Amino acid sequence: MFQSLQDKLDNALHTLKGHGQISEINVAETIKEIRRALVDADVSYKVAKDFTSTVKEKALGQNVLTSLKPGELMTKIVHDEMAELMGGETKELNVQDNPTIILIAGLQGSGKTTFSGKLANYLKKKKHKNVLLVAGDVYRPAAIDQLKVVGSQIDVQVYTEEGNQNPVEIARNAIQKAKEDNKNVIIVDTAGRLAVDEKMMAEIRDVHQAINPTETLFVVDSMTGQDAVNTAKAFNDVLNYSGVVLTKLDGDTRGGAALTIRTVVDKPIKFISTGEKLDKIDVFHPSRMADRILGMGDVVSLVERAQEQFDEEEARRLQKKIAKNKFDFNDFLKQINQIKRMGNMKDLLSMIPGAGKALKGVEIDDDAFKQIEAIIHSMTPAEREEPKIINASRKRRIAKGSGTSVQEVNQLLKQFSQMGQMMKFMQSSQGKNMMKMMGNKLPGMN
Template identity: 75%
Template sequence: MFNNLSEKLDKALHTLKGHGKITEVNVAETLKEVRRALLDADVNFKIAKEFTKTVQKKALGQDVLTTLNPGQLMVKLVKDELTELMGGDTVGINLGGSPTVILMSGLQGSGKTTFSGKLANYLKTKKSKQVLLVGCDVYRPAAINQLRVVGEQIGVEVYAEEGNQNPVEISQNAIKHAKANGKNVVIIDTAGRLAVDEEMMTEISNIHKAVSPQETLFVVDSMTGQDAVNTAKAFNDVLNFDGVVLTKLDGDTRGGAALSIKSVVDKPIKFIGTGEKMDAIDVFHPSRMADRILGMGDVVSLVERAQEQYDEEEARKLQKKIAKNQFGFDDFLNQINQIKKMGSMKDLVGMIPGAGKALKDVDIDDDAFKGIEAIIHSMTPAERSTPSMINASRKKRIAKGSGTSVQEVNQLMKQFDQMSKMMKMMQGGGGRKMMQMMKGMR
């Protein structure tokens, strides 16, 4: 996420991070590099220029040159300004109304239909809402089919009308259907085009007037940079939407859209899409994103994700097993599955301070545990519960069954043994103590 921008900003600020002498001249030179990094990330020139001008003014106003740690203060000023640039405060979704009507807008290919499903899943699982997805793309039969597949995947009803070419009528009928069937959120997926055109804008404007949504969200592909910002402006002029959704932030995103869009349309970024899975959706926090861009990680989001998967009853059972030296490979497998549920490995690594920079050239994919899982699945139930019984001949059989080598099996056994000892040492507080420590980091 924003790897290129992070790297360039880190290089620009590197000379100021030490305790050496800092002058107005090298502050100006550094901020020139910061501006260049922003422009390379496809940030609007005017915004990039204003950004560095503001940071420079604040730096000189706060006597950065004479402070004990001038470099650190400069990084903080850049971080604070990045936060403001992206909106400052976190803005949640409006769930008023009975039912709440959410209108999705955006160009074709922006990830609108997929995100409609993600939002439905988020509201269903995190907010306990009864959601209805509505297919209003009457031009592409594949769009309705895609929405149905998504709805089936997350267990959410999809409303569509075969043969009806009037999206205003469909959306109004869908709201009546929602009221009659106990649905308290209606998400309307509208038609997209390859480019902004008058017909498209008239249509979505008519839907907007007819259903009076509590939330109108503009979905944009974050990889399109400055083009995304221009499109957002065109939509906002017609719809006066409530917030922005940035999709595909897990790709090679330059960052221009995230850093420019708030300044141009003066609307908050409310959500981001961070992967292909239906749970790959995050509320957008400007301050946390600024931390990530500057390589500081995002410990708070990491802790929140861990807490979502944290089961106190399971933790108690695990504690007892560790105390009795009964921690086995089945338990290890359960821990791996808990981590996998937290999101993509690349995204999780990016949340660990310094890890993104240290592992920038390492390809981390979601199959990172594949080899380990194959080895464990090749063990018998008895071997998984009592790892000490795994001797040389058993290791050969396990390696053959998992398509790995004996060396890889030995390596896993060694790592497992080290982890078991570490968990035993932590037994004083176990998983609960660990979670309390993590909460303290918030």
């Protein structure tokens, strides 16, 4: 995510991070390089110029030149201004109305239908809402079928009217149906349109006026850069929407839309979306995004993703098994699946401070666990529960069944044994005392 921009900003700040002499000249050069990095990321020149002017003013005001750690101070100033550029504070979705009506609008191909499903899934699971999806795209072939498939995957009802080509009527009827069925959130997916298509823009305006939505979200493909910002402004002139959604952030995104759109339309970015899976949606946090752009990681989001997969009852069961030295390959397989559900490996590792830079140029395979899973799946139930019974002949059979070598099976068994010993130690009083001592030495842990 924003790898190119991250690299260029890191290079721009590199001079001040060293121990060389700091002067007005290299501070000015750093500011110039930051501006160039932003423009290369498809941030408008005016926004980039205003941003760097503010950074320069604050840098001089906070005496970067005489600071003991000028590089760190400059990075903090850039971080804070970047977070402010993207909105400053996190803006949550308003779902207080009963029913809450959410209108989804955007260009063709921006990912509205997929996002509608993601939002429905998010509100159902995290906000415990009873959601109705409305198929309001009456033009795109198979749009209704796509929404039906999405709805079935997340177990959310989809309202459709076969043969009706009037999206205003469909939306009104859907709201009435939702009230009858005690649905408290209605998400209306609309047809994609071009900002220059006056007829289609008039239609979305009519839908908006007819249903008076609680929230109107403009969905934009973040890979389109400044084009996304221009269309965002055109849509806002018509709809005066309440928030922006950035999709496809896992693609080759330069960052221009995320950094510019808030300034141009004065509307908050409320969600970001990555990938096609229906759980890949996150509330947009400007400060956390600034952390990631500057290579500082995003530990809070990483912990939140882990907690989403965390089952307290399962954790207690696992703790008891570890204490009795009964942790087996079935448990290990469950842990792998939890990690995989958190997201792709490269994205997860980039949330760890410093990891993104350390892994620059390194290809992280999303199927990193594939070989391990193949070996475990080639074991019998008895072998998974009691790895000690796996002798030489069993190893040969497991290797053949998993398409691996005996050496690779041996390596996994050795690593599993070492991991089991470490886990048991961490559950012991000695291990807990060691963790407590380490926690007291770490900032924010005592």
